[in-house]
Amino acid sequence: MTTTSLLRFATAGSVDDGKSTLVGRLLHDSKSVLADQLEAVAHASRNRGQEAPDLALLTDGLRAEREQGITIDVAYRYFATPRRRFILADTPGHVQYTRNMVTGASTAQLAIVLVDARNGVVEQTRRHAAVAALLRVPHLVLAVNKMDLAGYAEPAFAAIADEFTAYAASLGIPEVTAIPISALAGDNVVTPSAHMDWYGGPTVLEHLETVPVVTDPDAEDARFPVQYVIRPQTPAHRDYRGYAGQIASGTFRVGDRVTVLPSGRTSTVSAIDALGTGVDTAFAPQSVTLRLADDLDVSRGDLIAPAATAPVPTQDVAATVCHVADRPLRPGDRVLLKHTTRTVKAIVKDIPSRLTLGDLSHHPHPGELAANDIGRVTLRTAEPLALDPYHRSRRTGAFLLIDPADGTTLTAGMAGDAQAAFAPVAAVADDEGWDF
Amino acid sequence: MSGNGWTLSHLDALESEAVHVFREVAGEFERPVILFSGGKDSIVMLHLALKAFAPATVPFSLLHVDTGHNFPEVLAYRDRVVAEHGLRLEVASVQEFIDDGRLRERPDGTRNPLQTLPLLDAIERHRFDAVFGGGRRDEEKARAKERVFSLRDEFGGWDPRRQRPELWQLYNGRHAPGEHVRVFPLSNFTELDVWQYIAREKIELPSIYYAHEREVFARAGMWLAPGEWGGPKEGERVERRLVRYRTVGDMSCTGAVDSDALTIEAVIAEIAASRLTERGATRADDKLSEAAMEDRKREGYF
Numbered sequence: 001m002t003t004t005s006l007l008r009f010a011t012a013g014s015v016d017d018g019k020s021t022l023v024g025r026l027l028h029d030s031k032s033v034l035a036d037q038l039e040a041v042a043h044a045s046r047n048r049g050q051e052a053p054d055l056a057l058l059t060d061g062l063r064a065e066r067e068q069g070i071t072i073d074v075a076y077r078y079f080a081t082p083r084r085r086f087i088l089a090d091t092p093g094h095v096q097y098t099r100n101m102v103t104g105a106s107t108a109q110l111a112i113v114l115v116d117a118r119n120g121v122v123e124q125t126r127r128h129a130a131v132a133a134l135l136r137v138p139h140l141v142l143a144v145n146k147m148d149l150a151g152y153a154e155p156a157f158a159a160i161a162d163e164f165t166a167y168a169a170s171l172g173i174p175e176v177t178a179i180p181i182s183a184l185a186g187d188n189v190v191t192p193s194a195h196m197d198w199y200g201g202p203t204v205l206e207h208l209e210t211v212p213v214v215t216d217p218d219a220e221d222a223r224f225p226v227q228y229v230i231r232p233q234t235p236a237h238r239d240y241r242g243y244a245g246q247i248a249s250g251t252f253r254v255g256d257r258v259t260v261l262p263s264g265r266t267s268t269v270s271a272i273d274a275l276g277t278g279v280d281t282a283f284a285p286q287s288v289t290l291r292l293a294d295d296l297d298v299s300r301g302d303l304i305a306p307a308a309t310a311p312v313p314t315q316d317v318a319a320t321v322c323h324v325a326d327r328p329l330r331p332g333d334r335v336l337l338k339h340t341t342r343t344v345k346a347i348v349k350d351i352p353s354r355l356t357l358g359d360l361s362h363h364p365h366p367g368e369l370a371a372n373d374i375g376r377v378t379l380r381t382a383e384p385l386a387l388d389p390y391h392r393s394r395r396t397g398a399f400l401l402i403d404p405a406d407g408t409t410l411t412a413g414m415a416g417d418a419q420a421a422f423a424p425v426a427a428v429a430d431d432e433g434w435d436f
Numbered sequence: 437m438s439g440n441g442w443t444l445s446h447l448d449a450l451e452s453e454a455v456h457v458f459r460e461v462a463g464e465f466e467r468p469v470i471l472f473s474g475g476k477d478s479i480v481m482l483h484l485a486l487k488a489f490a491p492a493t494v495p496f497s498l499l500h501v502d503t504g505h506n507f508p509e510v511l512a513y514r515d516r517v518v519a520e521h522g523l524r525l526e527v528a529s530v531q532e533f534i535d536d537g538r539l540r541e542r543p544d545g546t547r548n549p550l551q552t553l554p555l556l557d558a559i560e561r562h563r564f565d566a567v568f569g570g571g572r573r574d575e576e577k578a579r580a581k582e583r584v585f586s587l588r589d590e591f592g593g594w595d596p597r598r599q600r601p602e603l604w605q606l607y608n609g610r611h612a613p614g615e616h617v618r619v620f621p622l623s624n625f626t627e628l629d630v631w632q633y634i635a636r637e638k639i640e641l642p643s644i645y646y647a648h649e650r651e652v653f654a655r656a657g658m659w660l661a662p663g664e665w666g667g668p669k670e671g672e673r674v675e676r677r678l679v680r681y682r683t684v685g686d687m688s689c690t691g692a693v694d695s696d697a698l699t700i701e702a703v704i705a706e707i708a709a710s711r712l713t714e715r716g717a718t719r720a721d722d723k724l725s726e727a728a729m730e731d732r733k734r735e736g737y738f
Contacts, residue, residue, distance in 0.1 A: 006446040035711040073596060075580040076573045078626045085446040087624055103601040214443050227459040232492035240491060246456040246605070251442075275455060275487045283442055287455040287488070300463045324601045338606055341463060398604045407587075407610025409600045 004080070007213055010089040010104035010137070012097075012128040013114030018145045022114060022183035022204075023077065023090055024055025029190035030205060032079035033058060074103050083209045097124070098357070098372035099324040101131045102412055106398070109213055110139040112204070113164075117150035117180070120160045126167060127357040133171035134320065134374065134414070136394055139211050140168060141177045143204060148182040152195040171360075177211075179204055217283040221311075222250030223388070223396045224304040225340035230289055242273060242289035243298055248340065248395035250306075251283040252290065259310040260296055261303040261386040267294040284395075301342035303386040303396070311396075313384035317346070317415060320355075320390075321377045321401070323369040325410040329377070329401070330368045335410060337381055339399040345382040346401070352376045369411070377413070389416025447633055451484065454621040456605065457584060458488040461566045461619055462495050464609045468566035468619075469526070471555075472498040474510035475684040476641055477570030477622055479517075480630055483639050484621060485568075486521065496568070497524035501555045503547040504531035505665035505687040513642040528558035545666055546689040556592040559616055566609065568619045574626040575713075584623050590614035627682075628707055635700045646703065647680045647695045658691025682707070 013019035089104030161178035187193035337346040354366035354375040390397030401411035533539040652659040679692035
């Protein structure tokens, strides 16, 4: 069997930028749409009086979406080429754009930001780039769409690509891949365009197939949140005590000297079981079971890390957050904080600022964060947490705030100075009535 | 793991993710249960659960929602697996609900939509708080919107507009009394992934997944098998054909496809070349309307 790798990516675009068409085109031209699905789309298109099959209907799955012709919620799509498997988080550009894009971007290794070649970089484009930067999506693609309506002209593309790349650089994004496309006509999505000889780069699919997804776990601090303690207590495994979990970052080797947090006790990795096979080394994101040489008290919620690079547990958390719930977040709110496998009580101490994504300005002391707002928050937790700064680890630097009353997910959090990229922008006085 | 050191193959990545989901549920819930139909997805799901907790046993019981229209090969497989791994099996029976008048047979004879009530009844009776399903997001447009952890209200209902955003790998399993969470560890598997994983792990399947000669009759463009559930109506002619099944569900609405794939390699080659989705090819119940799956899910179906 051929071994292929997996790429998770997200798409972002405003309402009329043709995102659904791009996604439909990617699925269709990579032959991931099967005959019965196409027939259903053709049938639905005819029912609406459209002559050609509307590829956007491939992705609008819910009744309300088809009725209103809009995408309501993040959907996940799957397609494959002989080189790679793809999981696409298809995030709507609509009203609730920020939380949806944050959701899609949280697990993405690559984000495609779509712009209309006739409109160029608009406020929404800057928002999407800023969210990708904030969530630390490793690769960013600018797809300049509707080139067919811009005469397939290089200057139109180059101007947009230059403006976007400069903006991305100001966000701390080192590299952008800009691709001129027409999702409707199929230019440079899967097949190279016959209309744009001046473009020498990859098609969207070619780029998705070849962008490097290999990270170097040896360069990361190793982190292992304990999920579950496995104790068979059967005659064959009387003394087996394994700590099950998914390696969040880095590598673990048999013989590693490790610390268990928050207790701070140390031991040595005596064995690693990789789902049935004993191994000497394991790396993120493998699900494994670690065994330790000493009989320590370790339970769900603890973190195992190399003694030399273990994080310092803290009860005071400063973070950048995206508020995802409809009810606002306010100072004084009592919440639950879920970090890796550990959930603790926390209180919102302060909301020092709210970010306006359009111009990256900080509004001091907004009083609350409403749905889709991004801001700085300080929290005090009831128990110490072994947090890493988000810029060091997207896994152990991330957390959720949860409403203890009904379990609603309130807020997506990124610990530490995740906003390094936004630091140079000066705070701006608030005049929109947020000071109360 | 693949040759170049620090990359997981796509199957290893999917496996690792599914195991993570099983362990999260084991860590956070009181009374989880695995829905097990004897179909390939639930078989893969159980295989992953066995790996997640080895060398200990799976800390969940199984629940089979029995439509009463079963392929005998599948029931035999179910009972063998339960015995082999020392598992506990609960059965929720559609037939019992029909017999005591709580459900009525549909005019079209299909029992798939009738599974919802016995399922919800079993969840309530056993106070299950997490229910694993083998649903995959590639199956259907409404399922593409499904979360890995999907909160259901006290009526078992799914409201796609009120789903919790699912961020990073931080699954929120909080629920109020009476509510429960449906959990889909195979969310990111496709049909082909499932088959490749079955091949790699050498997982045994019920024999009906491979080509065999069987008595079938044509109805609505599908090959249906006669059986205890009923058989051909007037004008429907039974013939012997070489067929296999791509999905296994209720006999009354699960169709067979013409196939000479006797081995898993042949099955994989056949699926890779197929121009039909598995549901399009073999599931009558999804053809009822454009939103059939969404509507059933809203009522508590998987």
